[in-house]
Amino acid sequence: MTAAWEDPIGYVLRASTTGFSVGTRVSQMGKPAFGSIVKAQPRTDEREWVYGLLFDMHIDDDPMVRQLVLADAVSEETIRDQHHHRIVPVEMDILAIGFRSYDGPIRHALPPHPPLSLDPVFLCNPEETKEIAAHFDYFRIVLATAQVPSEQLLAAHLIATAGVLPEDEQYDFLVRAGREAARLLNNDMARLDSLLRLIYPV
């Protein structure tokens, strides 16, 4: 059995330098989650690896679904079949938070180029996750992007990231992250309070 980050979770559908959308199958939906760090892998070394946070997953309708929705009784088998043979992919939206040039370090900034269509997209492995979260420079991108539910996204990401750390480092990590968020949101106590309550370790 392969690790979650070894196989692509989907392929790039649309992209810009601020983010990209990933198309995937229903069967692949289980691995990524809201707040996961993903990367779009270029097919040549001339382009950058683009890292981002998964901030939305949506399932659009298709003609078949429209008909089935109106049917009186749909069997489990039909539903499973529809899930597996959808003609419209499940879409995941990614907010770009950094990039890595060939063999270089991860930089917390918008990438110089967007990924291209059909570039494979992977979940980041624990080492990459730790590397990204070693510095919190990308918080500003997340918190400044109006199109994403930033506090919810950052909170989900921090909790997921804390999960890959040894247990005795998790609290300190969340406190350091909380302090950085406090620094950035010091003029918006309501947002800060909402974020901190979401990451409070239970």
Added chain:
Amino acid sequence: MAKKSVSELDQYFGARTPRLGVLIGGSLSKGLDIRLDPGVNLEDLAVGRYVVIHGHHRRFFCIITDIGLNSTTVQITGTPPDMSNPFLADIYSGSIAYGTMHIAPMLAISEDGKLEPVRTIPPHFQETWTATEQDINDVFGKEDETHFNIGAPLELLDTQINVDLKRLTERSVGVFGKSGTGKSYLTRILLAGVIARRAAVNLIFDMHNDYGWEVFNEFGTRDKGLKQLFPDRVVIFTLDDESSRRRGVRPDFVVTMAYNEIEPEDLEALRLTMDLSDTMLDAARLLRRMWGRDWIQSLLTAEADIIEDLINTTTINGPALSALIRRLQRFQRFGFLVPQSAGDSVQAIISHLDQGRSVVLEFGRYGNALEAYILVANYLTRRIRERYVHRVEESFGDESKQPPQLMITIEEAHKFLDPMIARQTIFGTIARELRKFKVTLLVVDQRPSAIDEEVMSQIGTRVTALLDNERDIMAVFMGVSGAPGLREVLARLDTRQQAIVLGHAVPMPVVIQSRSYDEAFYAAMGKPISGKKVRSVSQKGGQALYGDKEFEGFD
């Protein structure tokens, strides 16, 4: 010059204590502001402690003068976060809500270890650290023949603050502090150092018999006097033989003063204490001219017709003369004033001083009579200083005639150095002359604000225990850079064994926990200076050397 890397700085500065914060603002004249790091517990800091800012090319030695709270947003003060939640408390503390401290730069240490006055400040965001033992040692050096350990800085009790005794004694010294803060105790430590290292000879006007022989301390045990510590370097003179003997002291000389030795100038210093007006003093001068040296006795024994004749035939005012007589009659209760002096007290004192012995003059029961204290101190000091001036002038032609450096200790100094009389009294003159004639003062007082400003400005080294009167605090810091911050420090000293030392004898103002005046101190007084810490030496000291035997001095 290129900036140094952190590792280079570490190599230069040595091991560092945990970082306190970063420099965020301030100025040379008003002090520097430090934003404290998250995790620094404000309650672990205190005004008066040392911190060091590591600049690019020098260390800035600073003293904490204020500690504060601040926040990056006013919103948080309107709606404080839930600090009962430890997670939220950990985040808010040190981020949005943070501690600050205000520090006064006192001294800079260059890369080659040279101490420099602070003429600039480090740039923004330089790191601030608690001072280490190494930092303290770099500034205050080691104890040696001319440097004497008087205590340790707060929280760094394994280090020591050494005063430069040569610089201490070449200008006047002030020991200030409100009543009960240990002025006599601090003075005794300083005097012991001066005597032990032979930095100067001392003439101590011992108002309350605190210095010569043993006294009971606040714990009811006995502290040894200077005579017991240095039997061959200290002599005890007394005005009250009976009181001295009652306390087990065998005085070396009983001081008497003849009425005919008192000059009108000796009364000048009593102007305030005895409420002598200008008219009364004018009358005294006229009587001295008319009647010669016996003017006081003649006046006190004069019949009514002589008094009347005086009033009618001279310019002396009748009421003033009557008042002068009443004032002088107070002298009759002083047993040390006699018709004919038994010996030359001044010569006896000078003779001991010349042989390198310090003289403690005990006042016995007369210590409670301020008039007696001022009269005697003024009388002796005026004459001794006259002879010193003469001898110093002689020594310009023959250096062998140079007298030893003399330090005169007076208590209740404001009574001698009040602005109204300081210009007329010998003590004001000595304080203003600095080291010119090799006589300086050690003034002990609880009201420095009552001392003449000009005299205060000439006091080279000030050792100040707790003061809480604003005017006294201002007086002590007059002319001191960074004074506003130090005022906060002074007002918050402990009531015992803590003092600020500033001025000529120390490289920078320093808050000390003074040495304990105990067996270890007695033992250290007799040990040769090896350059090692006296604290550690002395702790093993006394007992190892002297066993359980009562310590009896060294000479």
